[in-house]
Amino acid sequence: MLTFEDIWVSSERPTVVNSNDNRITVSKSSKSLRRINSSQSVTASMPAHYQKNHQQWLARIKSKLIPNESIPTHKRALIAGASGTLLQGQVTVLTGHSGSGKSVLLRVLAGLSPMTTGNIWQYDSSVQPSSINHSIHHILPTQWRARVALLAQHPQLIEGSVLDNLQMPYRLQAYQQSHFDIDWHIRQLDYLERTAEFLQQSASHLSGGERQLVTILRLLQLAPQVLLLDEPTAALDSDTSAKLVQLLLNWLHAEPQRTLLWVTHDTQDILPLADQHWHMLAGVLTEVL
Numbered sequence: 001m002l003t004f005e006d007i008w009v010s011s012e013r014p015t016v017v018n019s020n021d022n023r024i025t026v027s028k029s030s031k032s033l034r035r036i037n038s039s040q041s042v043t044a045s046m047p048a049h050y051q052k053n054h055q056q057w058l059a060r061i062k063s064k065l066i067p068n069e070s071i072p073t074h075k076r077a078l079i080a081g082a083s084g085t086l087l088q089g090q091v092t093v094l095t096g097h098s099g100s101g102k103s104v105l106l107r108v109l110a111g112l113s114p115m116t117t118g119n120i121w122q123y124d125s126s127v128q129p130s131s132i133n134h135s136i137h138h139i140l141p142t143q144w145r146a147r148v149a150l151l152a153q154h155p156q157l158i159e160g161s162v163l164d165n166l167q168m169p170y171r172l173q174a175y176q177q178s179h180f181d182i183d184w185h186i187r188q189l190d191y192l193e194r195t196a197e198f199l200q201q202s203a204s205h206l207s208g209g210e211r212q213l214v215t216i217l218r219l220l221q222l223a224p225q226v227l228l229l230d231e232p233t234a235a236l237d238s239d240t241s242a243k244l245v246q247l248l249l250n251w252l253h254a255e256p257q258r259t260l261l262w263v264t265h266d267t268q269d270i271l272p273l274a275d276q277h278w279h280m281l282a283g284v285l286t287e288v289l
Contacts, residue, residue, distance in 0.1 A: 001259040002086040002109070002148065002226045003133075007118035009079035009104055009283075078104050079115070082285040084278060086226060086259040089252065093270055094263045095288075096280035102263045103153065105280070106228045109261070110150035111141055122147050122226060124257060142174045149224035153231050155215035157203040165203055166218050175222065188217055192243055208235040216244065220251050227252075229262045233269075245269065 079101050086092055096102050107113035109120060121133035122144070136144055157165050166185060169175050186196050192213060206214065212235050219227065232248070233241040252258050264270045271277060277288040 001088045001257070002120065002122045003084070004109060004120040005083045005118060007079050007082045007105070007108060007120070008077055008116045009101075009108060009113070010116045011076055011078045077283050079108065079285075080283040082118075082280075082283075084285060084287070086261055087275070088257055088259050090275035091249070091252065091260045091262055091270075091273055092276040092278060093267075093274040094261060094278045094280060095265070095267060100280045101283040102280050103230055104283075105285070106150055106230055106261070106263060109226075110148050110228055111136055111144045112150060124225070146174055146222070147224055148226040148228065149219045149222065150228040151216060151219055151230060151232055153234070155211055157206070157211055157214060160203060161199065162201050162203060162206070162214055163199040165214055166199070166221065169218060169222060178222075181221070184221065185217060188220075188247065191247055192240065209237065209240060212236065213240075213244070216248075220248075223255070225257050225259070227258070227260050229260060229264075231263055231265070233264070233266060241266075241269070245273070249273065 082105060084092075094102055094105075104113065108115050120136040122136075123133040134144070134147070158168055163182075167180050170178060170180050182199075185199065189196065189198055194213075201210075203211070203214070212232065216232060227248075229248070233244055236244060248260065252260055262270060262274075279286050279288050
């Protein structure tokens with residue numbers, strides 16, 4: 001469904017390598033590399049049979065973060081050579097500390113932030129030959145975002161009612177030929193234990209969790225093929241969160257040409273549902289076996 005290869009995203013932040021004592025020191029704004037240095041002290045407290053693997057992992061991450069001499073020293077990597085594939089019908093969970101680069105990666109995949117180098121392809125396996133892919137570099141941004149949609153951590157709503165917000169995308173040129181299905185929304189709201197009267201509520205009076213629900217329904221109705229979710233249940237109570245998780249899984253499996261990339265800190269509820277588990281540390285993406 002979607003493949004990305006060797007994505008690098010640079011930032012205007014300094015990275016200094018001290019070769020004399022083999023340590024990496026960074027500016028105060030570079031939290032990710034400080035986490036790597038601090039994690040070395042944690043290694044010593046690990047059982048002996050874990051220490052070797054942990055040291056190898058840290059060495060791999062550091063080798064990617066040490067800048068090439070051809071790269072200006074005032075830049076550092078927010079994303080360091082990330083590669084991966086999202087398969088149809090699957091849930092991929094992405095975990096990592098705050099500031100590790102998860103949201104940056106999602107914005108790049110959605111075409112909302114630029115990458116320094118790398119490429120992303122979105123493909124439809126129902127089309128033959130399946131080797132015909134759509135590169136993010138060779139497609140209109142509006143077409144890409146119709147296929148690859150992002151739910152951000154802090155969704156924005158327009159002034160007006162819930163219904164106004166749900167209908168808003170159909171005013172855009174990309175969706176003017178599409179049909180707004182209010183009955184579909186009423187069914188989803190019923191599943192989430194909201195009545196049809198919820199559609200008439202003012203967006204300014206919604207709670208953070210309710211705003212999240214409206215934004216999710218606004219995205220799902222447009223039927224993207226790739227859905228990128230950045231902490232979709234963070235503002236919800238446990239009961240609503242459980243219902244939303246099931247609603248998203250139902251949406252995923254309703255059509256074969258869909259996939260989910262799910263960023264979360266709530267590993268207890270989401271990880272058992274994952275087909276793939278990725279982890280990000282200091283901009284380096286690894287697959288957790």
